[in-house]
Amino acid sequence: MTLDTEFERVSLPLQDPFTIARGTQTEAENVIVRIADEAGMTGVGGAAPSAHYGETAATVEAVLPELLSIVEAVDDPHAIREVESRMASAIGDNPAARAAVSIAVHDLAAKRLGVPLYRLWGLDPSTAPATSYTVGLDETERVREKAAAAVEAGYPILKVKLGTDRDRELIDAVREAAPDARLRVDANEAWTPREAVEKSAWLADRDVEFVEQPVPAGDPEGLRFVYERSALPIAADESCVTLSDVPAIADRCDIANLKLMKTGGVSEARRMIAAARAHGLEVMCGCMIESNASIAAAAGLAPLLDYADLDGSLLLAEDPYEGIDLTGGEIRLDDRDRAGTGARLASE
Numbered sequence: 413m414t415l416d417t418e419f420e421r422v423s424l425p426l427q428d429p430f431t432i433a434r435g436t437q438t439e440a441e442n443v444i445v446r447i448a449d450e451a452g453m454t455g456v457g458g459a460a461p462s463a464h465y466g467e468t469a470a471t472v473e474a475v476l477p478e479l480l481s482i483v484e485a486v487d488d489p490h491a492i493r494e495v496e497s498r499m500a501s502a503i504g505d506n507p508a509a510r511a512a513v514s515i516a517v518h519d520l521a522a523k524r525l526g527v528p529l530y531r532l533w534g535l536d537p538s539t540a541p542a543t544s545y546t547v548g549l550d551e552t553e554r555v556r557e558k559a560a561a562a563v564e565a566g567y568p569i570l571k572v573k574l575g576t577d578r579d580r581e582l583i584d585a586v587r588e589a590a591p592d593a594r595l596r597v598d599a600n601e602a603w604t605p606r607e608a609v610e611k612s613a614w615l616a617d618r619d620v621e622f623v624e625q626p627v628p629a630g631d632p633e634g635l636r637f638v639y640e641r642s643a644l645p646i647a648a649d650e651s652c653v654t655l656s657d658v659p660a661i662a663d664r665c666d667i668a669n670l671k672l673m674k675t676g677g678v679s680e681a682r683r684m685i686a687a688a689r690a691h692g693l694e695v696m697c698g699c700m701i702e703s704n705a706s707i708a709a710a711a712g713l714a715p716l717l718d719y720a721d722l723d724g725s726l727l728l729a730e731d732p733y734e735g736i737d738l739t740g741g742e743i744r745l746d747d748r749d750r751a752g753t754g755a756r757l758a759s760e
């Protein structure tokens with residue numbers, strides 16, 4: 413067999429500038445990976461590098477030739493474990509770059525077998541939770557408008573970014589615009605432990621479901637302080653990057669939030685889900701601002717999750733790839749029922 417590989421950087425403009433406690437982005441730079449077999453069947457994956465974890469589109473492009481040379485050397489799209497473990501040994505960091513290749517290999521393997529990825533894993537598509545839709549930080553009136561627009565578009569769960577001196581005003585505005593929505597909040601490490609405990613009590617009164625990453629990942633004792641006193645369940649995101657973080661957070665949060673761009677691959681994400689379950693944690697899968705080229709693979713994991721936050725492509729003005737149907741937040745894995753992850757070039 414001869415596998416052909418290629419990659420391409422794409423700049424994806426966002427519908428609206430996206431702001432969290434750490435900063436604002438107006439476009440997402442993703443790197444798309446394609447792996448084709450001798451019959452011309454193509455697996456696609458995507459990297460959505462995050463500067464927070466030390467990656468940029470340039471670092472992804474710098475390591476992809478080595479990662480793809482591993483795919484070509486192994487020369488078997490079904491030898492997924494071999495490809496992933498060789499990539500992890502060759503390049504320990506660069507998880508988004510490795511994730512792109514892992515996704516593309518999974519997509520190609522499942523396409524060659526003629527089955528959707530979730531079916532290869534034996535998962536029941538009807539058990540996938542709905543995805544939340546993220547409302548980024550903005551002027552309070554804009555936040556109100558965005559929340560109203562998300563409700564109008566049918567999204568039943570909103571994830572509201574906080575971490576400002578206007579947090580209460582923002583939540584009040586969202587609650588007015590979306591009185592019936594399930595609300596989750598994400599402080600992206602912006603609070604002090606005491607502030608987090610105080611805000612969690614206030615948010616519990618506004619019927620918020622849980623609080624994500626209240627305090628800096630570098631303050632594990634602060635996370636424990638919050639967990640022991642919080643009125644709401646606590647999800648760990650920046651504190652939960654790779655498999656080895658799971659035991660470390662197990663006694664200081666309720667929910668592990670994993671992302672393919674943090675784990676470095678699809679198999680590692682599945683191992684993290686198993687590890688989190690073994691430690692009694694609930695499981696959430698999130699994303700960066702990503703093309704469907706990678707979101708579709710994360711959606712395939714949805715039946716294994718308690719909470720899904722897979723709106724990355726929904727925040728884009730345009731996406732060259734079409735993926736799993738997420739209209740109104742429902743993850744319809746079996747709607748298009750395509751072999752592989754479900755990602756296809758939108759123009760095809």
Ligand SMILES: [Mg+2]
Nearest residue numbers: 598624625649
């Ligand atoms: Mg988060």
